[in-house]
Amino acid sequence: MAILVVGSVALDSIRSPYGYVERALGGSATFFALAASYFADVRMIGVVGEDFTPQDEEALRQRGIDTQGIERAPGKTFHWSGEYGENPNEVTTRETDLNVFEKFQPKIPASYLDSEYLFLGNIDPVLQIEVHRQMKTAKLVALDTILYWIERAPKQLAEAIKNVGMMIINESEARQFAGDHNLLRASQKILAMGPKALVIKHGEYGATIFFREKQFGFGKHPFRAPALPLDEVRDPTGAGDAFAGGFMGYIASQEELNREVLKRALFYGSVMGSFAVERFGTERLQSLTREEIDGRFQIFRELTHLE
Amino acid sequence: MAILVVGSVALDSIRSPYGYVERALGGSATFFALAASYFADVRMIGVVGEDFTPQDEEALRQRGIDTQGIERAPGKTFHWSGEYGENPNEVTTRETDLNVFEKFQPKIPASYLDSEYLFLGNIDPVLQIEVHRQMKTAKLVALDTILYWIERAPKQLAEAIKNVGMMIINESEARQFAGDHNLLRASQKILAMGPKALVIKHGEYGATIFFREKQFGFGKHPFRAPALPLDEVRDPTGAGDAFAGGFMGYIASQEELNREVLKRALFYGSVMGSFAVERFGTERLQSLTREEIDGRFQIFRELTHLE
Numbered sequence: 001m002a003i004l005v006v007g008s009v010a011l012d013s014i015r016s017p018y019g020y021v022e023r024a025l026g027g028s029a030t031f032f033a034l035a036a037s038y039f040a041d042v043r044m045i046g047v048v049g050e051d052f053t054p055q056d057e058e059a060l061r062q063r064g065i066d067t068q069g070i071e072r073a074p075g076k077t078f079h080w081s082g083e084y085g086e087n088p089n090e091v092t093t094r095e096t097d098l099n100v101f102e103k104f105q106p107k108i109p110a111s112y113l114d115s116e117y118l119f120l121g122n123i124d125p126v127l128q129i130e131v132h133r134q135m136k137t138a139k140l141v142a143l144d145t146i147l148y149w150i151e152r153a154p155k156q157l158a159e160a161i162k163n164v165g166m167m168i169i170n171e172s173e174a175r176q177f178a179g180d181h182n183l184l185r186a187s188q189k190i191l192a193m194g195p196k197a198l199v200i201k202h203g204e205y206g207a208t209i210f211f212r213e214k215q216f217g218f219g220k221h222p223f224r225a226p227a228l229p230l231d232e233v234r235d236p237t238g239a240g241d242a243f244a245g246g247f248m249g250y251i252a253s254q255e256e257l258n259r260e261v262l263k264r265a266l267f268y269g270s271v272m273g274s275f276a277v278e279r280f281g282t283e284r285l286q287s288l289t290r291e292e293i294d295g296r297f298q299i300f301r302e303l304t305h306l307e
Numbered sequence: 308m309a310i311l312v313v314g315s316v317a318l319d320s321i322r323s324p325y326g327y328v329e330r331a332l333g334g335s336a337t338f339f340a341l342a343a344s345y346f347a348d349v350r351m352i353g354v355v356g357e358d359f360t361p362q363d364e365e366a367l368r369q370r371g372i373d374t375q376g377i378e379r380a381p382g383k384t385f386h387w388s389g390e391y392g393e394n395p396n397e398v399t400t401r402e403t404d405l406n407v408f409e410k411f412q413p414k415i416p417a418s419y420l421d422s423e424y425l426f427l428g429n430i431d432p433v434l435q436i437e438v439h440r441q442m443k444t445a446k447l448v449a450l451d452t453i454l455y456w457i458e459r460a461p462k463q464l465a466e467a468i469k470n471v472g473m474m475i476i477n478e479s480e481a482r483q484f485a486g487d488h489n490l491l492r493a494s495q496k497i498l499a500m501g502p503k504a505l506v507i508k509h510g511e512y513g514a515t516i517f518f519r520e521k522q523f524g525f526g527k528h529p530f531r532a533p534a535l536p537l538d539e540v541r542d543p544t545g546a547g548d549a550f551a552g553g554f555m556g557y558i559a560s561q562e563e564l565n566r567e568v569l570k571r572a573l574f575y576g577s578v579m580g581s582f583a584v585e586r587f588g589t590e591r592l593q594s595l596t597r598e599e600i601d602g603r604f605q606i607f608r609e610l611t612h613l614e
Contacts, residue, residue: 183536205513221610223611224610226533260614263614299528302528303528304532306567
């Protein structure tokens, strides 16, 4: 089964207590695609500039990712620069140069139109709606967003989530979007706006999936996957997108979408997030094996399961 | 099996978005004892003043708690007053009147000396050491502390934890005590100081237990219990002590201390913490049934377990 992801492709300059990388391959669509590529066929839509190197593209192709939807535009690639301190949850953004991403207009190659799964990365909700409208036969559509759109385009975002199967966001975003500090109440408010399920990411504490009543055989009971206590978080950039990639990738690899598949998908999401932060940029996500992934899945199970 | 707890008994005045209570029964030993009382015999050591009412003591006795170790001193009971906002993790302390607690000198009644389990609440580590020294036959000793002692008496605290089986603290306390933001590394540093196991409480995200190598058949793998997403956290006061009470209480109710018992104990700790915050003060912990507790244990299992 194929997943189509639309989102940012970036070059990131990142400093942390563990080192520094300059203009390393990044962006939400990139982290998502690499993580998902271990489970399913992945197709990417994004835009890059003239400074995007053949090596950058090769890192995606080596993972079997279809890159024909990555448009090359005159100018420079979206560049983000930031610095993490001892607390990996706190980042200081040094520069955000949108460059060619500022005028991004997603174009869907004809060969992508039969994708069964669609992940709408955190772009302008108006663009998310446009892409969604062209993907009528998708079995499951999931949507991510960021505080920027929650604050600047709440109405368009409400429209964008009306008909999606899932929304996948951070807990601070969920609180802000719902206007409620309590996550259970916030999730109920967001689910009432349309999505059948809501995944709230808790960073170093894992993620919780909340459901509209009687969706996916769950009733209203949420399910929670942990994150792994790691002794070195070298670079947290892209962890949430890697989570989403593992989550959607596992779903796309299964015949049926039911309670058990969603629970396992949440675990695989956390697994991919835990790999992402162990090295700078996308390094770790480029060279995994399915054995390593399933080995870590087992560690997650042992971390949480009674006999 | 009997648990001896030594710690604070207080009267708390608490405001939250859900209401207000004045001079309600509280204190770390109280929350611990009430939570543990559903699993094992509990004996308390503490000090109260002349304003401690027969009704306050009756709330403990009704749960079968042995209160002969609660000393009555001239003056007033330890009084704490605080206010929670929309975010239950943030509290503004209005008053802390130590009163009779300031000169607290724990005295162990002879009938308590055969207690198999000992919980050293967050009092002066010098007093913790003294109590511990008198309880030579205890099978398991667990110790809690607070930032106050970590900052003011780190050497005494290091001495106090040298020979305990477990230390049970919040994650901010673990970070501060170990001088390391990373919780896995912090846990290794603290375990190297003596305890066989370390429980780190994450508040609304549950708790993780870390082990010294090859303790309790665990190897070095940690285990994590979640907290329950609740739609109303009315009063978070005492949640951590209720957690410790459920954790130690369950351990004391079992014949053997092994891997599986410790995992279940962590779940029971989270269960008792989740009950504690649903009502003001100790209200909810006074009127539970074992059926309600085991029902919620089952919900915790469903929240986290794959098929």
